[in-house]
Structures are given as structure tokens and as C-alpha cells.
Amino acid sequence: MIIENLAEFASKKFGQNFLKSDYYLQKIIQAMPNDGLRVAEIGPGLGDLTKELVKVRNVTAFEVDKRLCEHLNSEFETPIRQGRLELNCGDVLERWESGSLLDEPYHLVANLPYYIATNIILKAFKDEHCRSVLVMVQKEVAVKFAAAAGQKAFSALSVLAATSGRATLCFEVEREAFVPPPNVTSAVLLIEKDISFDDEKFEAFLKIAFAQPRKKLSKNLLSVFPSELVEATFAKLELPSNMRPHEAETSIYHHLYNELKDNLDGKQQTKQRKRSKSRIKNAGK
Template sequence: MQKERAAIAKKKFGQNFLNDESVLQQIIQSMPDTPYRIAEIGPGLGDLTKYLVDVKSVTAFEVDTDLCKHLEHHFADAIATNALTLRCGDVLEHWKSELLDEPYDLVANLPYYIATNIILKALADPACRNLLVMIQREVAEKFSAAPGERAFGALSVITQSVGDAEIVLHVPPTAFDPAPKVDSCVLLISKRTNRNDEGFEEFLRIAFTQPRKTLHKNLSSRYDGAILAQAFETLELEKTIRPHQLCTADFHRLYTLIQ
């Protein structure tokens, strides 16, 4: 069966099928206790889907037409009873401002090559209330890092600006077929609001352009020196401070002062 799964997986879609029953059960146990529908991106062979449809109504998005046929056959009963709605095609083409026309929680083993983009779109989507996603460990650490930690960066600030993030499970490559070359994590993000300030995100991109340099030096490449100096003085920030040493609230205060 493992060889069959590996043969089915397509590299262009970044497919690594999660089939560790213990991990699947732990994902279900980690789901937010909400009344919302589940959106699943990249259901693959339906390993997680079979558990999701037992507890919630699910809308699943699958780009692989071969897997769509498999899912349509394997979950025919769930589709017939509306426990599962299957949408075949690129999820990014379905996703305008809102992925679904009702509140939902995103629960998925995300294809790693589009995971960051998917998470950022979900953080901006007012219909998305929570995310519970399997992603590459390095990426999960960037979304969940606290100020002062090595992985703290623009993704951390964006996430903390809209909610709370935590890694709830570490998953080894052996939990997948085929096994990826990286370790994975299940990341939980509980949203309080929505990501919607493109100007602030551009400011963060500049602030973290060269993480090993000082925040002041990075920002000096774009912002007026006198305004920047006054903002640092107002916030009592040393010019030697580095981007990862500033907290999320101070990034917002600094952004407001230099506009």
C-alpha cells in the first residue's frame, strides 16, 4: 500500500499523503470546538477527510483530477448526504475575498509549496475563523515565533496581529507516504480579527529585509531619517535594536508614527 501511495503522489502538487492513524486522531482532537463548517485544502486520498466528515460538514478542494475521481467514488455516501462537498480545481481560483460564503475553520494537510500563501489568504479571509494546518516545521516556527526568538519575523508579526498561534504537534517524515525530506508540524491559529493592511505588511518586509542588521538601518532605506529618529525616541527604542527584538505591538506603534 505504501508503494501504491508513493506512486500516486505527484511532485508538481507537492503531495505527501498523511497516513499515520495516531497523528490523524490527534489532529481531530486538536480541532477548535466551534459550530463552523470545515474547509479542507488538498484532501489527497481522503485520510483526514474520513475523520472530518464524521464530526463536521466539510468542503474539500482538490486540484488533482485523478484524486478527485477517487474521492468522488470513495466518499459517494458523504457527498450524497451533503456531509462532504467536493470542489475540483485550483483552490486559489475559487478563493476571492472569501473561500466559503459562511464562517469556516480551515483544517488541512497543506501542500508545502503553497502553504504560506494559503495561510496568509486565510488570515485575510473574514469568513475564516480558525486554522489547524499541517505544514513544514520551519514555516510553522516562523508563523508562531515569539519576539526575541530566532524565527521571529514578518510572518510572526502578521499572525500575532490577527490572533494567537501555537504548534500543537510535531510530526516526523515517517507519518507520510512518500516521506518528505523535512519535519512537519500541526499549527493552530485562533483568529481575533483579519489581516487587511497591505501598507503595514510592506513596512514589515522592509523592517526584516536583513534580519541581522539593525531595525533602524533597514528602515532607513525607505523612510525619512528625521521622522524615523523621532519615532525611535518616542518609543524609547535604541538604534542598535534588531528586528526580531521588537514586539508586535511596538511594530504597530512604530508604523503609525512614521506614516
């Protein structure tokens, strides 16, 4: 399969922007943890990053686009035959439904489509075999994952990243490094995991806590929890009543959750989701 016009070949359906810069490809390789574990690559595209990865690691790649699978099978016939590359054609999220992405310890390395990047990273947090996440994402997303408490960008994603390990924004990538160039600035994000964290109820709690980032944290919590309970919890933890969501350390969110989680039931979560949808709908008017 010969691909002559990359811009025309890129699929809007799958959010494809192909990284064609050797400089940035090498920077990604250099940022990888140096331990020899297998690499899982999601969305290899035309295989530019894959080509560099198979030089240094055994790789399992997941590609949803059937046209690209045909190209990759042809382009990487030798590494596939030699066992250095395993190519899986299909939806990687379906593979994750059965548990871990791979049945052995691995590092996730990928140039992720923007529309699915956050979901992929959160899946990796929960995967007990995933040891780190090194991904190209929209800079705004990378900043949110890597932000520290006290910074304006500190968010629910920051808390989840800090709970699982350590997040670092490695470097930005200029738009001209891609074909076609994306409409946003990209960045490479590294998250080195200490634990695999999977608590959907905690994630729901964080959505409540950060529902309105500019409001007081207590006000966000009052949208779901009884005022007496919120006030008593803030007093017990010696938290200022005017604290904003981005000002609380990750440990504080775990303490708050432990105090409030017994009052977080399905009905309250449904109520909060309806309120969030209403705000989104009204914001679009």
C-alpha cells in the same frame, strides 16, 4: 479509481505527501476547535484526513489535482450524497479571489503542500469568515508563525499571526508518517483568529523591517525611509537604536507603521523589492 502505489501516484507538481498515520490524524481531529462550525479542507489528497473530518463536521474540500478528484468522488460518494461533504475541484486561490472561501463561518483544517502553505495561511488571515487555521506545514514555517518577540525565529509572519490572533505549534510529525516521506520535518500549527486583518501596505512595511533579520531594525528601515524620520520615530517611541527586528513586540511594529506609512509609497516599495531581488540573486552566486 484504484490507487495501488502511493509513492508513485504522489505528484511533485502539487507537492503531495500523503499523511497515512492514524495516530497523527486523530491528534489533528482532537486539536480542532470544539464548536461545530463547518470545516474547509484544502488539498484532501487521498481523503485520509477527510474521512475523519466528515465523522464530526460538515466539510467543504478543495482539490486541484483532477486525478484525486476522481478518486475522492468515488471514495466519498455517500457523504457527498448526504450533504456532509462538498467537493470542489480546482484552484482554491481562484475561489478566494471572490472574497471569502465559504459564505459562512468556518475552520480551515488541512495538510498543506509546503510550496503554497504560507500563502494559504495569509489568505485565511484576511478571510472574514475564517475563524481558525489548523494546518500541517513545514516545521520551519510553523515556528515562524508561532514565535514570540525576543525569539530568533520571530519574523514578519509572527507579527501577522499575532495581529490576527494566537498561534500555537501543536506538535511535530515524523517523516515516516507520510507516503512518500518528505525531506523536511513537519508540524501542526493552530492559529485562533480574533480579527480578520487585510492590509497589504502593512505587509510591505514588515518585509522592509525584516529584510535583513540580523541587522538593526533602524538600518532596515533606512533602506526606504529618510534617516531624520526614522531617528525621530525611534525617539518618539523610546526605542533603542540598536534594536534587532526580532526584539520588537508586535505592537511596536504597528506604532512604527502608523508613524511611517505616509512615507511608504509605490516607488519606495518597488525600490525595496529590487534590492531584495538583487540580494537573492547575489546570494546564489
